[in-house]
Amino acid sequence: MNTTAKEPVWIPVSTVSEFPEDGGVCAKVYGEQIAIFHFSSRNEWYACENKCPHTGDMVLARGMIGDSQGEPKVACPMHKKSFSLRTGACISGEEYTVKTYPVHIEDGTVYIGIEDPGTQG
């Protein structure tokens, strides 16, 4: 598959120690609300938009994380629709998807990769 990710701009958000283990928080990145999840049990980080695509409420960071057949996911706290944190696809089979973002950790700081922040105000 020649589907490749473009190199994003990395925005520092907070230090690793501020994040709950195996949980999520919401960060404000250039006016966007981004949910960031720390899978400490597998030492992985994921990020997606904070908005529930079904209700429009800014709640995904408050959802419970886990896995489905190994696929990292978050369950929306509103109606438990599960989203893959790798692809943003709705694992419960709905046609909703969420936008995902790359996460990068360096020197204890959590960075979110976004595209061209200049245009996002």
Place this chain on the structure above:
Amino acid sequence: MKRKLVILGNGMVGHRFAEKIAEYGGTEKFEVTILGEEPRRAYDRVHLSEYFTNRSADSLYLSPSDWYRTNGIRLLLSEPAISIDTVSRKVTTSAGTELPFDELVVATGSSAFVPNFEGVDKQGVFVYRTIEDLEKIMSYAKQVSKVAVLGGGLLGLEAAKAVLDMGKESHVVEFASRLMPRQLDEAASSVLKSKIESLGVRIHLNKETKHALGDSSFQGLEFVDGSVLEVEMLIVSAGIRPRDELAKNSGIEVGQRGGIIVDDELRTNVYGVYAIGEVALHKGMIYGLVAPGYEMAEILAYNLCSPGQKTKSYAGSDLSTKLKLIGVDVASFGDALGQTEHLPIAYTNPRTGVYKKLVLSPDGKKLKGGILVGDADAYSTLLTLYLNNVELPAEPESLIVGTPSEEGSAFGSLPDDAKICSCNNVSKGDLLGAIRSGSCSDLKGLKECTKAGTGCGGCIPQMNSILKEELRAQGKVVTEHVCEHFKYSRQELFQIAKVKGIRSFEEMIRTHGMGNGCEVCKPAVASIIASIYNEPIQKHREIQDTNDKYLANIQRGGTYSVVPRIPGGEITPDKLIVIGQIAKKYDLYCKITGGQRIDLLGARMDQLPDIWKDLVEEGFESGHAYGKAMRTVKSCVGSTWCRYGVQDSTAFAIRIEERYRGIRAPHKLKSAVSGCIRECAEARGKDFGIIATEKGWNLYVGGNGGVNPKHAILLAADLDEETCVKYIDRFMMFYIRTADKLVRTSAWLEQLEGGIEYLKDVVINDRLGINKALEEEMDNLVGTYVCEWKDVVDDPEKQKRYKHFINSEDSDPTVRFIEERGQKRPVDWPKKELVSN
């Protein structure tokens, strides 16, 4: 003198209409003119992709070159109409010709819908609609090696195959989560997908295009999810848009989302003007298939040629399609996606790539639709049964699998048409049908396959018991595994936690589970640990369900409601005033709840610790309105005020509520105490209810309101207060120990072997010899109670988790309220626009 009939559009439908006019003798009556935009006469657009290989328009033409002349019909090619004057009743063509009309038939069809993303106008982007489009595609394709088709519908997949046949790398990009989203369900799409992929076409689902890459020429697509597809050419086949612009500009009424509005006789709002085919909007539907257009053409031609006789009406078409889609049989008919109440039966064979689904009427007697992938031999039989509404054989599954099953008759007390999931309109019969089809043998599968339980989730316990009952009836081993991460039931996990002294989720999953857990097992284990050790649940914050995690109920807008405990519903004027003052301070909406408490709604997450602090300072504690825990004990005024009351129900209710406050259970628990048999507190609608008698108290268990209201059953009569409390201790702990996750006492009692008699034997006669242990466990829970709000109010570290942003002090700027009846309420959710091609 002949009347003048003008047909706009020489596509498949316009041509068919002309043919029918000729067939019905209409050319005697009408002077017919037909206008076409393309340089060639009508051809078969459905088989357009054949043009890629044979390059012959001749084989696609719908009629011989002299057909129009022979039939006395005037055909103008490369000369579309550019305006319609509905007042002086004439059409002007691009060549300036003016054509007066008595009757006008608009059959302008549709154009390719091109999504409006940045760069869609680059060189190398094509639509797939006409022979001319194909010419351009083939010419440009010479210089490229990788081509993507945007759109995974019928036409898109055809185009992708054509690309493959040209020897290019072929990709299909689809916005929806499945191929042919209008015709196929998830399972059918996945079978089709693997078939097509095995041919070498690469499929990308769930891809929303953000913009095109490349400078002047197209170099690929970037999607909203950040991924990129590098291809040198794009063929857009993402759906259609009706060509209604002429109508729109001339006062002919069109629908909000396009299409000329027609009635059952295909008339527009302008007298003598009709629309047929893909430009027509009939009862809110635009048909993107040729068959409905042909049907319309036939009906209109008949009506125009036979005045005075009874006219024919167009009743809408079914969307049946059968195609040999790039070597794979695909058929879909009727209500294939099961959009109305139905009973689905499905058969999947991943090995052979066959998927067959029947959509039956809920009673299983009529066929409403179906899907066939990989083997469409049964299509015509099924279509006949469907179109003629024929009663089906007793075992309709034999129509697709050939081997009749012998299962039948009644399961449980509910009739099959009993609605289980109201959100998605799924009946018990639907669930049984899905289970019997074999395609779902667990709750997750059942949810996917029927959609039941995917709305509010209130029906999940009932779905679970129907599932188990049906699997047992089939003689299958029923696994009560909590989820994919634990091969144990809740009861087993409870015993493991207790015996091995496990006090955290991490320990539990590391020693007895696998993976990372999920939203099912995490709260289940959290509840078990809380029921055994009664630690403040914030200690295990990340495994709590959202309401427990934030100690408040999440509501619309992502805001929370706060419910302070008001034991027995008794409250002093001072405390009542305090609640009002706090509500005013934080601008909260107030409502008396169904359980004699006061709900304060509309709190933002970041406000919760402050609100609790104010409440705790005034002597309130958490009402646990959020937890799968003991909540409220309702009461009437009893013998202290009521002229009928025989016992002091208020005092007893307060005692009960304070004893059991906050105790975690498999599900929420509610109680009530009534002061006499008049039952003003509705105690028998509760998990345990107490009703005063002349001699003492009657204890009832296993009742509830909610989804399936159930009256509680008498456990013991005429008890003194101490004995009553003792029995409640035992009953509650026995339930907490043994019930499955999210099962309320009513369902638990129903499933308990031996039922109420067995429960009496356990609780009253100590049949299992565990009552001392149960009482001690309850005493321990009662003795270790801590208000969960206070736990947060006293701990600045815990309060940090209530900030909306980790990196900003701002609150959520998207939370919005409007005013209603003098208080605020959240704005409504946006209506979901179904976006798919």
